[in-house]
Amino acid sequence: MKLVLWAIMCFGLLTLPGTVAVAGSDTVPPPQPFGPVPTDRQLRWHELEFYGFLHFTVNTFTDKEWGYGDEDEKVFNPTAFDADQIVSVAKRAGMKGLILTAKHHDGFCLWPSQFTEHSVKNSPWKGGRGDVVKEVSAACRRHGLKFGVYLSPWDRNHKNYGRPEYVTYYRNQLRELLTNYGNVFTVWFDGANGGDGYYGGAREKRQIDNRVYYDWENTWGIVRELMPGAVMFSDAGPDFRWVGNERGIAGDPCWATMNIAGRYPGGSSANLNSGERPGTQWLPPECDVSIRPGWFYHASQDGQVKTPRELLDIYYKSVGRGACLNLNLPPDRRGRIHEDDIRSLTEFRRILDATFSHDLTKRATLTASNTRGGSKQFAPKNLLDHKRNTYWATDDNVTAPELVLAFGKPVTFNVVSLREYLPLGQRVEGFALDQFKDGQWVEFAKGTSIGNLRLVRGDYLTTEKVRLRITQSPVCPALAEFGLYAEPSQTRPPKH
Numbered sequence: 001m002k003l004v005l006w007a008i009m010c011f012g013l014l015t016l017p018g019t020v021a022v023a024g025s026d027t028v029p030p031p032q033p034f035g036p037v038p039t040d041r042q043l044r045w046h047e048l049e050f051y052g053f054l055h056f057t058v059n060t061f062t063d064k065e066w067g068y069g070d071e072d073e074k075v076f077n078p079t080a081f082d083a084d085q086i087v088s089v090a091k092r093a094g095m096k097g098l099i100l101t102a103k104h105h106d107g108f109c110l111w112p113s114q115f116t117e118h119s120v121k122n123s124p125w126k127g128g129r130g131d132v133v134k135e136v137s138a139a140c141r142r143h144g145l146k147f148g149v150y151l152s153p154w155d156r157n158h159k160n161y162g163r164p165e166y167v168t169y170y171r172n173q174l175r176e177l178l179t180n181y182g183n184v185f186t187v188w189f190d191g192a193n194g195g196d197g198y199y200g201g202a203r204e205k206r207q208i209d210n211r212v213y214y215d216w217e218n219t220w221g222i223v224r225e226l227m228p229g230a231v232m233f234s235d236a237g238p239d240f241r242w243v244g245n246e247r248g249i250a251g252d253p254c255w256a257t258m259n260i261a262g263r264y265p266g267g268s269s270a271n272l273n274s275g276e277r278p279g280t281q282w283l284p285p286e287c288d289v290s291i292r293p294g295w296f297y298h299a300s301q302d303g304q305v306k307t308p309r310e311l312l313d314i315y316y317k318s319v320g321r322g323a324c325l326n327l328n329l330p331p332d333r334r335g336r337i338h339e340d341d342i343r344s345l346t347e348f349r350r351i352l353d354a355t356f357s358h359d360l361t362k363r364a365t366l367t368a369s370n371t372r373g374g375s376k377q378f379a380p381k382n383l384l385d386h387k388r389n390t391y392w393a394t395d396d397n398v399t400a401p402e403l404v405l406a407f408g409k410p411v412t413f414n415v416v417s418l419r420e421y422l423p424l425g426q427r428v429e430g431f432a433l434d435q436f437k438d439g440q441w442v443e444f445a446k447g448t449s450i451g452n453l454r455l456v457r458g459d460y461l462t463t464e465k466v467r468l469r470i471t472q473s474p475v476c477p478a479l480a481e482f483g484l485y486a487e488p489s490q491t492r493p494p495k496h
């Protein structure tokens with residue numbers, strides 16, 4: 001017996017329920033992944049959390065949302081285009097990247113494509129020598145933002161739209177964009193397709209079969225070949241999905257997984273908002289929404305820019321539900337972001353910074369009801385280091401553990417953040433949060449999915465202890481973050 005105790009003390013040999021005997025903390029094996037897991041490129045995309053759209057084209061000058069395709073190229077003439085102004089506004093708002101409408105449904109190209117005359121090269125802007133894609137991509141590089149492209153599959157200008165020749169044209173343009181403008185982090189494939197248009201003068205209605213016309217597998221293959229790190233968006237992936245609405249709101253629950261059999265770009269939007277569990281593939285949602293009612297700039301909408309409070313609500317219901325937020329900032333006819341939009345963005349950012357720059361858990365001690373193999377590698381302190389690649393996990397048979405944050409004195413907060421360690425899949429299906437009140441635990445929130453991030457935002461609470469209970473999980477949880485924050489008081493969310 002003495003010998004056994006000696007061995008335990010010297011070598012850390014111990015047997016825990018549900019685990020194998022382990023020698024030393026470093027040899028505890030990590031949990032097995034659960035279900036579909038993200039690819040490396042999807043993991044990098046998850047880290048962005050917040051980026052923006054730039055909707056800019058002939059529509060900006062014709063005051064339309066969908067150009068017919070017959071626009072005179074001469075209408076495109078920004079008076080004071082300034083890519084640095086646009087990108088620096090996005091950067092100050094906290095965006096990590098920008099996606100430019102290189103070509104919208106009207107077919108007008110913001111770069112001098114060699115495959116069409118319907119582009120900036122026939123506009124008066126910069127004497128026909130301008131290139132918006134070049135200027136915005138270069139400004140993104142200068143300011144440290146990622147650059148992405150929106151290349152509308154539907155083209156209401158092209159005479160061959162609907163025929164096989166157009167698909168070749170479309171792919172040629174994709175190749176131009178992916179070879180001449182440096183690194184591209186995403187290609188955004190819009191789902192709107194077919195209908196009436198100019199089509200080289202035919203002025204008729206053309207319908208295509210979304211499932212076969214673009215031969216997506218081979219079109220996506222061009223992106224994989226030329227820009228292997230880029231992620232692709234469509235209603236059906238392949239890397240991230242549409243969230244099913246243009247209000248910027250993810251479902252609750254919001255699962256990162258989907259069953260992709262039978263899905264195709266422009267197809268059914270069923271379950272895109274909440275995802276599907278179980279699912280066959282990791283296909284997380286992007287919430288796209290405009291800061292104004294329209295996607296393009298219209299002077300008549302200057303008074304309708306979303307308020308900081310509205311933007312915050314969207315942020316908590318998109319990023320705070322594990323999605324990425326793609327917020328559209330439409331450049332105006334000068335080719336700059338309008339002052340009204342900047343004002344709203346600035347206040348929105350100020351509130352987010354005031355909230356998240358101060359994590360109250362810094363002053364807390366954290367204890368867990370179980371730690372995997374008793375190992376430091378999976379210790380609860382990993383939840384407080386703000387690193388995505390360190391995590392707390394439990395033994396395989398412990399699927400309903402608890403964590404307690406103790407502050408030693410009362411703290412006031414109204415936001416709780418939780419994050420799963422995504423390389424092991426989306427595991428947790430239910431959690432609850434308690435505050436310690438009048439000598440007992442009282443539940444103040446509960447939820448389902450966590451995923452990349454779950455921000456629980458509610459009324460201000462003051463307590464000395466907070467408890468997280470994992471209430472449902474098919475396997476042991478693996479969490480990377482547990483944070484507590486207080487929004488500046490004037491931004492209290494409305495009471496429900």
Ligand code: FUL
Nearest residue numbers: 065066190191192288295
């Ligand atoms: C939609 C388009 O039809 C809109 O014009 C806009 O580009 C939006 C982001 O996607 O499908």
